[in-house]
Amino acid sequence: MSTIKDIAKAAGVSIATVSIVLNGKGRERKISQETQQRIYKIAQDLNYVPNQSAKKLRSAKKDSYAIAFYWATDFRINYLARITLGIQEEIMKQDKAIHLTVVPYKVDQLQKQLDAMQNEFFNGIIIANMSNKDMDYLNSIHIPCPVVLFNRESDKYSSVTMDNYTIGCNVAKHFIDKGIFDAGVLTHDTSFPIMRTWMQGFLDTFAKAGHPVPETNIVLCDTSSSSAVEATKKLYAEKRMPRSLFCESDVLAHGVLYACHELGVAIPQDMEVFTIGINMAEFNDYAIPSLSRVDIPMGEIGQHCLHLMVDLIEKKKPNPTVQFVEGKEIIGQSSPR
Numbered sequence: 001m002s003t004i005k006d007i008a009k010a011a012g013v014s015i016a017t018v019s020i021v022l023n024g025k026g027r028e029r030k031i032s033q034e035t036q037q038r039i040y041k042i043a044q045d046l047n048y049v050p051n052q053s054a055k056k057l058r059s060a061k062k063d064s065y066a067i068a069f070y071w072a073t074d075f076r077i078n079y080l081a082r083i084t085l086g087i088q089e090e091i092m093k094q095d096k097a098i099h100l101t102v103v104p105y106k107v108d109q110l111q112k113q114l115d116a117m118q119n120e121f122f123n124g125i126i127i128a129n130m131s132n133k134d135m136d137y138l139n140s141i142h143i144p145c146p147v148v149l150f151n152r153e154s155d156k157y158s159s160v161t162m163d164n165y166t167i168g169c170n171v172a173k174h175f176i177d178k179g180i181f182d183a184g185v186l187t188h189d190t191s192f193p194i195m196r197t198w199m200q201g202f203l204d205t206f207a208k209a210g211h212p213v214p215e216t217n218i219v220l221c222d223t224s225s226s227s228a229v230e231a232t233k234k235l236y237a238e239k240r241m242p243r244s245l246f247c248e249s250d251v252l253a254h255g256v257l258y259a260c261h262e263l264g265v266a267i268p269q270d271m272e273v274f275t276i277g278i279n280m281a282e283f284n285d286y287a288i289p290s291l292s293r294v295d296i297p298m299g300e301i302g303q304h305c306l307h308l309m310v311d312l313i314e315k316k317k318p319n320p321t322v323q324f325v326e327g328k329e330i331i332g333q334s335s336p337r
Helices: 005-012 016-022 032-043 050-059 077-091 110-116 132-140 164-177 192-208 225-237 249-264 283-285 298-313
Strands: 064-072 097-105 126-129 149-150 160-161 183-187 218-220 244-247 271-275 292-295 322-324 329-330
Touching: 005 016, 005 032, 016 032, 032 110, 050 329, 064 077, 064 110, 064 298, 077 097, 077 298, 097 110, 126 218, 149 244, 149 298, 160 298, 164 192, 164 244, 164 271, 164 292, 183 192, 183 225, 183 249, 218 225, 225 249, 244 249, 249 271, 249 283, 283 292
Parallel strands: 064 097, 064 126, 126 149, 149 160, 160 322, 183 218, 183 244, 244 271, 271 292
Antiparallel strands: 292 329
């Protein structure tokens, strides 16, 4: 196996510089981005593995892999079951022993959790729900094992993702095709990049159709159904209820349904609602009315992440490899055709 000395020689830098960069301290020690990227590339080309990890790798059983799954401990923890079920199904298909460890972390604090786990060895790491700050940190370091990102594209890491911008565009087209141009968005705070992409696709499509969504119709709330209830009641009290509403998650959509029921606002007669389906299908199919949505195939993405990870570990796929999955449009009663 290659060593830090081999990397230093190939990069034309000192062993100390290589050590600093591979330990994620390059930016802190003011080592140029160009030098850092050169070191990372050489380390990857030489299949460099840190000494402690290399020792554990040599002692690991053949066809036995330890994989970490990093998942943010915000409201999206409710969706973890759907993903782990998909990962579990893929593990059962694999003809090898795979040990999965779910590692919780706080949004914007991925660095802290990765640093805390640096003495643990994993053959691969799957990471979900990164904020932009978390993504910047990932791009600044070298991780000596394969990494697969869950629904997030990257030039550096492999990923299983969706065309999230098009998802937002398609929701907008659904309303526009029905001749509904008075639209609003119920959105979470700005720490969720994927949701920002959904909203941007939605807003851009309405703008291109000549019906831009006014800023007053973009309503910010937190991640709870109760917050959506309050936001909907405020819109109603201020006589600003749009004819159609795009909710960035079904958690928010359920809050909208509850508020409208209390207010006597008929859905879809008075206002139509379309959302992104992240919860189990039953939660949305048996809502009253049932929710129209683009269902995010959490389990399928989880399956693909695990399968891709094994392929990367066994060097059957190049890094980075990006795989796309599609969401399923489900038309319920809240916004019929």
